[in-house]
Amino acid sequence: MIKSFTATTHEVDDAIAAVDEILKAIAPEKNLLKNSLGIISCYSEFTETGVLKAICDALPFECIGATTCLCAANQESEQIMLAITVLTSDDCSFDTVLIPVEEEYEKSIDSKTKGLLSKSEDKPALLLAYFPLITTLSGDMLLSAIDKATGGIPVFGTIAVDHTMDYSQTKTIHNGEGYSKAVVLGAVSGPVNASFEVASLNENKIRKQKAIITESTGNILIGVNGKTALEYLEEIGLSKEVLSVGAGIVPLVVDHKDGTKPVARGVFAITPDGHAVCGGLMPVDATIALGSVEKEDVLQTTADVLMAVAEKESTILSYSCIARFFALGADNTAEAKTVSGIMEGSGYLFASSGGEICPLVDANGNLKNYFHNYTIVFCKLS
Numbered sequence: 053m054i055k056s057f058t059a060t061t062h063e064v065d066d067a068i069a070a071v072d073e074i075l076k077a078i079a080p081e082k083n084l085l086k087n088s089l090g091i092i093s094c095y096s097e098f099t100e101t102g103v104l105k106a107i108c109d110a111l112p113f114e115c116i117g118a119t120t121c122l123c124a125a126n127q128e129s130e131q132i133m134l135a136i137t138v139l140t141s142d143d144c145s146f147d148t149v150l151i152p153v154e155e156e157y158e159k160s161i162d163s164k165t166k167g168l169l170s171k172s173e174d175k176p177a178l179l180l181a182y183f184p185l186i187t188t189l190s191g192d193m194l195l196s197a198i199d200k201a202t203g204g205i206p207v208f209g210t211i212a213v214d215h216t217m218d219y220s221q222t223k224t225i226h227n228g229e230g231y232s233k234a235v236v237l238g239a240v241s242g243p244v245n246a247s248f249e250v251a252s253l254n255e256n257k258i259r260k261q262k263a264i265i266t267e268s269t270g271n272i273l274i275g276v277n278g279k280t281a282l283e284y285l286e287e288i289g290l291s292k293e294v295l296s297v298g299a300g301i302v303p304l305v306v307d308h309k310d311g312t313k314p315v316a317r318g319v320f321a322i323t324p325d326g327h328a329v330c331g332g333l334m335p336v337d338a339t340i341a342l343g344s345v346e347k348e349d350v351l352q353t354t355a356d357v358l359m360a361v362a363e364k365e366s367t368i369l370s371y372s373c374i375a376r377f378f379a380l381g382a383d384n385t386a387e388a389k390t391v392s393g394i395m396e397g398s399g400y401l402f403a404s405s406g407g408e409i410c411p412l413v414d415a416n417g418n419l420k421n422y423f424h425n426y427t428i429v430f431c432k433l434s
Contacts, residue, residue, distance in 0.1 A: 054144055054244070054433045056367035056399040057083050058125045058137045064097050067106035070134070074107050077126075078138055084112070089146035089238055091180065091369065092117030093403035094134035096214040096221035099230030104134065108228030113138070114148045116238045117225040118182040118212035122377060122388055124402040129388035131215060137367065137401040139433065144242035147171040150226045151235040157189060158197045161235065165201040168239050176202075177244035178431075180369075181209030181409050182236040185222040190271045191407040191423040192333040194235060199421055207421045208248060208431040210371035211406035222406065245434045248411050248419070251357040252316050252427040254349035258305050259288070262339040265306075273304075273319075273328040276340065282326035285319070288342050292322050303343040303375075303426045308335065311415020316343060316426035318375065331407065331425040345426055347383070350376045351390055354428050358394045361432055368395060371405040372428035387428070405429075 059077030063070035080088075090111060096119040098104040108115045115136070125135035139146065149168040151160055169176060179202065183194050191211050198207055212222040223230030240246075263284060267275030276284035282292060290302060307314040317340075318331035334340075354372070362368065372387055380386050391402045410429035411419040 054139050054141045054367065055085065056137050056139050058135065058399055058401065060126050060128050060133055060135045062130065062133050064095065064103060064132055065101055067103045070103045071106050071110045074136065075110060080112055083140065085140040086142045087145045088113035088138055088140040090115035091137045091139065091401060092134065092225050093120045093123040093401060095119065095132045096223060097132070098134050099223050099225070104225065104230070105228035107134070114146070114227055115225065116148050116180065116182060116236045118210055119214050119221065119223045119230065120403040120405070121213055121215040121374065122385065122404040124388035124392050125400060127392050127396065129385045129392055135401055137369065137399065139367070141242070144240060144244055145172055147239045148226065149237050150231065151237065152233065153184065153189060153194065153235055154233045157194065161194070161197040162201045165198055165237065168237060169202065172239065172241040174241050176205055176239035176241045178240040178246050179205050179207045180238040180240065181207050182224040183209065183211040183407070183409070184224050184231065184233050184235065185211050185213060185219050185406045186233060190332065191409065192271060195409060195421055195423050204421065206246065206248070206411045206419050207409055208369070208411070208429065209409045210403065213374050213404055213406035219406065247361070247432045249357050249361050249430045250313065250410055250412065250424065250427050251353040252424070253303060253305065253343040253345060254353060257349065258343040259341045262341045265334055265336050265338050265340060268334040268336055271330045271333055273330050273334040280326040281328040282322055285328065303345055304330065304340045305343045306334065307339045309338060312412040312420055312422065315422055315424050318425045332423045345375055345379045347380050350379050350387055354387055354390050355394065358391060358430065361430060362394055362398060363434070364398050366432050366434040367399040369431045370400065370402045370428060371408050372402065373408055373424070373426050374404050374406060375426050376428065377404045
């Protein structure tokens with residue numbers, strides 16, 4: 053069984069005050085069981101002022117996580133905040149690893165991940181994953197390498213993001229240090245009771261007309277229905293000019309035809325050859341359809357899924373695509389407040405995400421790891 057305790061601080065410049073606030077809320081000497089792990093979401097400035105490091109140094113367990121532009125916990129929803137959820141258990145164990153991915157990322161992930169798995173006598177039941185935001189290294193590429201190294205252990209987590217226009221301050225977090233080019237993994241072993249849910253686009257606002265991906269390379273969409281990606285996109289009303297202005301805000305819904313739920317993919321750029329650079333893998337023979345993301349849909353889809361899974365004795369980790377944050381406009385904390393309202397009295401951590409990592413159940417009832425865009429993902433632990 054896993055229990056949790058959550059703490060927050062707004063003290064971005066005062067390390068002493070921040071440490072005192074976190075320690076009082078968590079009360080390690082009173083609340084911790086045999087094994088513990090800290091999950092952190094924070095405004096990027098906490099990694100620069102020394103406050104994050106001071107907090108992690110004061111805690112008697114390892115901490116992992118990522119920067120964000122908005123997080124929520126303990127009925128607070130703020131941008132300039134650090135939130136930590138402590139998972140603690142007598143019968144589950146926790147191990148972590150930092151994986152540099154600047155060069156030869158597949159070899160690095162394979163070696164470091166296998167080393168992480170060897171720390172426990174039992175195969176981990178769950179991996180908590182925090183990916184860097186690197187334009188040349190998509191979340192799907194990193195997730196595929198982890199899948200290969202682990203044999204398909206369920207992976208849940210997020211890509212780091214921040215509040216800047218160019219996301220230049222994004223960091224993954226490992227024991228108080230921030231890293232711009234490293235994956236951080238946390239392995240949870242033992243009798244773990246974990247379940248996963250996702251909420252994405254309003255299904256009623258996904259166009260019924262579907263097309264078939266006829267050529268692609270990784271996350272590069274080359275051909276659709278035998279035409280170039282740009283020709284297809286223009287055919288459904290999306291010009292190159294519109295896509296360049298609204299990069300990332302146009303969702304394509306991809307159905308892998310394997311019994312799992314369709315996943316949303318952003319279109320981030322159009323190459324000179326008319327190919328579309330997307331936010332995740334675009335496999336040949338999968339079908340795609342145009343969707344939309346609007347404020348009322350963001351709030352309704354989140355509420356519908358969370359109300360169905362929330363339980364008083366459980367802990368929920370949730371990461372929501374930054375595109376959903378932007379869709380809320382001036383009311384950009386509304387989704388976080390929706391989560392806080394439903395989870396009142398229960399343990400939870402919410403953060404905005406640069407890309408979401410969450411398994412889906414296939415037609416045979418097996419979990420398959422997927423990378424998502426435009427989605428809020430939930431991991432329930434109990």
